[in-house]
Amino acid sequence: MQQAAPTVLSNQDFLARVEAAKADIRQLTQYISEIASAHQRTLNSPDASTNQALESIVTQTQVLNTSIKDQIKFLETDAARSGRNNNIKNSQVGQLKTSFKKQLEEYRNEEASYERRYREQIARQYRIVNPEATDAEVQEASNADWGNEGVFQTALKTNRSATASTVLGAVRARHNDIQQIERTLIELNKLFEDLAEAVVIQEPMIQQAEQHTENVKKDTEAGNVQLDKGITHARRARRLKWWCLLIVLIIIIIVGLAVGLTIGLRNKNNNGA
Structure with missing residues (x-):
C-alpha cells in the first residue's frame, strides 16, 4: 500500500501563517531595541536590577528567534511539498527569510557593538586600579577571563583599596556581560546556518518526490502499452x-x-x- 502524500496548506491558511510570522518579526525588532537600551543602562549604572532586566529580555528574544525560525522552516517545507510552480508560497517564504535575516543581522551588530563598548569600559576601569599599566597590559586585561578568581586576585594585589575592590567587581560584572553577548552571537550564527540549511535539506526530498512521480508516470504509460498489446x-x-x-x-x-x-x-x- 502506498502512503498518502503529506497534506499541504491552502494558500489562504499559508498566508495567515505568514502574517503571524511577520508579526513576530516586528516584535523581534522591538526586543532588539529594548536590548540596546538595557545594555546602555548597564554601562551607565550597573546594578542587579539592570542586569536582571537585560537577561530577561535576552531570554525572551532567544525564545522568539527560535519560534520564528521554526515557523519559516514549516512554511518552507509546505511550499516545497506544494511543488515548484507555487510561486505565491515560494515568494512569501523568501520575503520572510530576508526580513528575519535582516533583523538577526541588526541584532548581531548591536551585540558586537556593545561587546566592544564593555571591553572599553573594562580597560578604563582597569586603568583606575593600575594607572601605570601599559597599553599592552590594559589590552590584556580587557580580554582576560575575569570570571577566574586567580585573575581577579592577581589584579587586586596591585591595589588593595576599597575603590580598587569595587572597580574590579564592576570589571568582573562587565566580563559576565561579555560572555552573555558571546553566547548570543553563537546562537545567532547557528540561526543563520539553520536558515541556510533549510533549502539544502528540502531540495533532495523534492527531487526524490519528483523522480518518484516521473517513474510512476513512466510505469503507468508502459503498463498501458502492454495492456493495449494484450487486448490486440x-x-x-x-x-x-x-x-x-x-x-x-x-x-x-x-x-x-x-x-x-x-x-x-x-x-x-x-x-x-
Whole structure:
C-alpha cells in the first residue's frame, strides 16, 4: 500500500501563517531595541536590577528567534511539498527569510557593538586600579577571563583599596556581560546556518518526490502499452479461433457433400445394373 502524500496548506491558511510570522518579526525588532537600551543602562549604572532586566529580555528574544525560525522552516517545507510552480508560497517564504535575516543581522551588530563598548569600559576601569599599566597590559586585561578568581586576585594585589575592590567587581560584572553577548552571537550564527540549511535539506526530498512521480508516470504509460498489446492479441486470437471454426465447418460440409455424392452415385449404378 502506498502512503498518502503529506497534506499541504491552502494558500489562504499559508498566508495567515505568514502574517503571524511577520508579526513576530516586528516584535523581534522591538526586543532588539529594548536590548540596546538595557545594555546602555548597564554601562551607565550597573546594578542587579539592570542586569536582571537585560537577561530577561535576552531570554525572551532567544525564545522568539527560535519560534520564528521554526515557523519559516514549516512554511518552507509546505511550499516545497506544494511543488515548484507555487510561486505565491515560494515568494512569501523568501520575503520572510530576508526580513528575519535582516533583523538577526541588526541584532548581531548591536551585540558586537556593545561587546566592544564593555571591553572599553573594562580597560578604563582597569586603568583606575593600575594607572601605570601599559597599553599592552590594559589590552590584556580587557580580554582576560575575569570570571577566574586567580585573575581577579592577581589584579587586586596591585591595589588593595576599597575603590580598587569595587572597580574590579564592576570589571568582573562587565566580563559576565561579555560572555552573555558571546553566547548570543553563537546562537545567532547557528540561526543563520539553520536558515541556510533549510533549502539544502528540502531540495533532495523534492527531487526524490519528483523522480518518484516521473517513474510512476513512466510505469503507468508502459503498463498501458502492454495492456493495449494484450487486448490486440486477444482480439486476434478470438478472430483466429472463429476463422478456424469456420474452416472446420466448411471442411465438414465439403466432406459431407463428397460422401453424399459418392453414396448417391453408387446407389444409382447399382439400380441401373
